[in-house]
Amino acid sequence: MKQQLFIYGSGRHTVPFLKYMAEATGKPRPNLGFLPTASGDDKGYIIRFYETCKHLDVMPHVIGVWVNSYEHPTSFEDRISQMDAIVVGGGNTLNMLAIWEAHGIDSALKKAYENGVVMGGGSAGSLCWFNGGTTDSRPGALSIVKGLAFVNKSHCPHYNSEPSRRPLYHQNIRTGKLTDGYACDDNCAIHFINGMVHTSLALDQESHAYHVFLKEGQVREDRIPNRILV
Numbered sequence: 001m002k003q004q005l006f007i008y009g010s011g012r013h014t015v016p017f018l019k020y021m022a023e024a025t026g027k028p029r030p031n032l033g034f035l036p037t038a039s040g041d042d043k044g045y046i047i048r049f050y051e052t053c054k055h056l057d058v059m060p061h062v063i064g065v066w067v068n069s070y071e072h073p074t075s076f077e078d079r080i081s082q083m084d085a086i087v088v089g090g091g092n093t094l095n096m097l098a099i100w101e102a103h104g105i106d107s108a109l110k111k112a113y114e115n116g117v118v119m120g121g122g123s124a125g126s127l128c129w130f131n132g133g134t135t136d137s138r139p140g141a142l143s144i145v146k147g148l149a150f151v152n153k154s155h156c157p158h159y160n161s162e163p164s165r166r167p168l169y170h171q172n173i174r175t176g177k178l179t180d181g182y183a184c185d186d187n188c189a190i191h192f193i194n195g196m197v198h199t200s201l202a203l204d205q206e207s208h209a210y211h212v213f214l215k216e217g218q219v220r221e222d223r224i225p226n227r228i229l230v
Helices: 015-024 043-053 076-081 093-103 105-114 165-174
Strands: 004-008 031-035 059-062 085-088 118-122 130-135 143-146 151-156 181-184 188-193 196-202 209-215 218-224 226-228
Touching: 004 015, 015 031, 015 043, 015 085, 015 118, 015 188, 015 196, 031 043, 043 059, 076 105, 093 105, 093 143, 105 118, 130 165, 130 181, 151 165, 165 181, 165 209, 165 218, 181 188, 188 209, 196 209
Parallel strands: 004 118, 031 059, 031 085, 085 118, 130 151, 151 181, 196 226
Antiparallel strands: 004 188, 130 143, 181 209, 188 196, 209 218
């Protein structure tokens, strides 16, 4: 079973990225699920998801966590398993992962991923799939958070849009606090198949993705060749 992950730097919904995810399923009018956990199931964010999906040949679904048993008899695992692709939104990564663990959503996502459901997202929705990275989920300063490690590398979203991200990511790799990994500018994405980079895609010529690693005591960046999505 092919395992696919499609991540990008920004958490906002864009037609080209969601269209690519939908096509990666290989199914006509796939079930596309949105997990807005990191934003607290923000209503505006959910509305923008539905508005974006109007431009796509998909069946949109929202999997919220602020629920009760009486109105939601279907388990999270059952709902997730019925999706063909799942996009995770941006927000507070630390809170999202804690909620997922409490509900068993992390295990349900892992099972679905291994069964071929395409996973992805941006910002918190990209960081969560890796073994760790820097997050603004805590007060005071950017800090390290551990992820689900579907891809056993570190990750840095917002690589070009938040000035503190790049130098801190380099520092954490240099000091061994993070493993080597992948960074994405806001408008760039990486498609992984079976844990390996398949391709990189961007919305404009200025946006890129990188493999960031330590070599001979120095942090290096290898830009991943990309193509422009239209």
